[in-house]
Amino acid sequence: MATVTGWIQQAVANKMWVIILWHRVDETDPNTGAPNPISVPSPVIQGVVNYIVANGIHVVTDSEGLVIENLDAQQ
Numbered sequence: 339m340a341t342v343t344g345w346i347q348q349a350v351a352n353k354m355w356v357i358i359l360w361h362r363v364d365e366t367d368p369n370t371g372a373p374n375p376i377s378v379p380s381p382v383i384q385g386v387v388n389y390i391v392a393n394g395i396h397v398v399t400d401s402e403g404l405v406i407e408n409l410d411a412q413q
């Protein structure tokens with residue numbers, strides 16, 4: 339979680355965007371039940387969300403960000 343919140347802190351400090359995309363949330367090995375090493379545990383995601391909320395960081399979707407930056411190709 340510290341890595342992701344560090345990216346967020348850097349983006350806020352530098353007035354930049356950070357796009358966060360997670361795949362394989364809480365995935366386990368079907369044979370052993372062991373956590374998949376490339377899977378993200380849901381408590382990590384919840385911790386990042388809690389950090390964003392606690393710090394009042396504005397969140398937008400990719401589409402909303404493109405409109406904000408006047409990069410919306412659909413206009």
